[in-house]
Amino acid sequence: LIKDKNKNIVGEYTTDSDGYIELENDLEEGKYYAEEIQAAPGYIRDTQERTFRVKRGETTEIVWENTAQYGQIQVIKKSKDYNSINGLPAGTLLQGATFEIYDKAQNVVDTVVSNERGLAISKLLPLGRYTIKETKAPKYYGVSGETFEAEIEFASQIVRLEVLDESVYTNVVIGKSGPKQVTPGMQMKWTISRVANNSSIRLTSFYWRDNLPYQAVQLDKIVTGTYNTRIPYKVVYKTNFNQTPRTLADNLDPSVNRVLQATPTALGLKSGEAVTQIMFIFGTVPSGFRMVDNAYIYGTVRKSASGSSFVNKADVGGLNDSQQWIMSNDAWTTTIYRAPTYKKPTLPTTGW
Structure with missing residues (x-):
């Protein structure tokens, strides 16, 4: 939202796909105020009002930086069945499973390993849709061949997934x-x-x-x-x-x-x-x-x-x-x- 020196609203503008707003002919010389009234999806709105001046023959630039909204993905790793080698029953929480988390462009954004409570916890991730694949199973278990999806829709959201591994026999x-x-x-x-x-x-x-x-x-x-x-x-x-x-x-x-x-x-x-x-x-x-x-x-x-x-x-x-x-x-x-x-x-x- 752009306001003149008297705080009268001049106009409301939206950044383009490159993150820019260009006002070439809309503003006369003088003092103005700028306020972000809505952040881009997945980012936190900056509430601080900015002041800038427009001078004839010069270009004035304001750089606005937004902090991304973050959430988290947690994978719970369990045994799908009774394991005859280690004697663990179905449903046992398993330590040592490795997962890779991919963004929508299929870039690896995090690699997580399940702890003694069977939890593999991601770092803070921006809002968006992710896919998760198991790359290494705990000892005496097979890697799940499934690809899992998770979507972080709002800030501080924790998306939990449960992944089951079947026991394997090796010889x-x-x-x-x-x-x-x-x-x-x-x-x-x-x-x-x-x-x-x-x-x-x-x-x-x-x-x-x-x-x-x-x-x-x-x-x-x-x-x-x-x-x-x-x-x-x-x-x-x-x-x-x-x-x-x-x-x-x-x-x-x-x-x-x-x-x-x-x-x-x-x-x-x-x-x-x-x-x-x-x-x-x-x-x-x-x-x-x-x-x-x-x-x-x-x-x-x-x-x-x-x-x-x-x-x-x-x-x-x-x-x-x-x-x-x-x-x-x-x-x-x-x-x-x-x-x-x-x-x-x-x-x-x-x-x-």
Whole structure:
């Protein structure tokens, strides 16, 4: 509202989409008063009256700053059902769930985590409509796949939402077997079996890995095995000279059983360099993912192999929705047999 020096109303004006009011020809030279009678939606009205002067040939500018009206979003996190792992009943308030809050432009305006009372409390937010997504669930629970909406309609309003998470079962498995006894120079074979995601949820970054006793055995080749889900995968390896994974094969069809040559010559290894680890990388696998045909790892026992035995270790794992590793492992011990050295006996001297 604009008034002249005698407080007579000159006119009522509204800011445009850029926040401006421009009065080029409406005001004559002199003293005026300006008063905000209604703030923009979501902001608090400034009640202070301002004084300004209009001078011929000059531009007079008044900057008016409004404080936004704020409210808050509170998410209550509860267990949807009985959890057989931690024993918590349905309705239990859960700590450790993470939520992201987005404005109408889908910008993240806050990230909140539920406390020991199951409450995830946002900072003060301007009036408006928001969407909320759970990005991390508490341990032994799955992330809710729903997108929730909340609208803060007036100052100091607290909008409360209740989000329920279902309990999850997580389990992965791998089997490892091989010969019980070998001799130096002998070719041997290990079997990788039962690789599976037995969890009730999908797992990300899923892999199985074999750590080779490279000082006792040289890797020769790998038979990949087959898998029940059409997820292309790759095989990488590390060596005693280089711990950075190098790709042996990529974009492999899980339904095809392939033989991958992995001798030092086939891999172009340096003198004295040996493969210490191989890893099958699948990415995201669904619940029920499993191996169909076993995988095999072939190697040659080094003639210089020392000691009475060596251990071959394999493990499998993946990340759940809470970014926790679900892992399992197995191992196989093989004994090195060395034939006793025969020493010709000294016979007594007889005859003439």
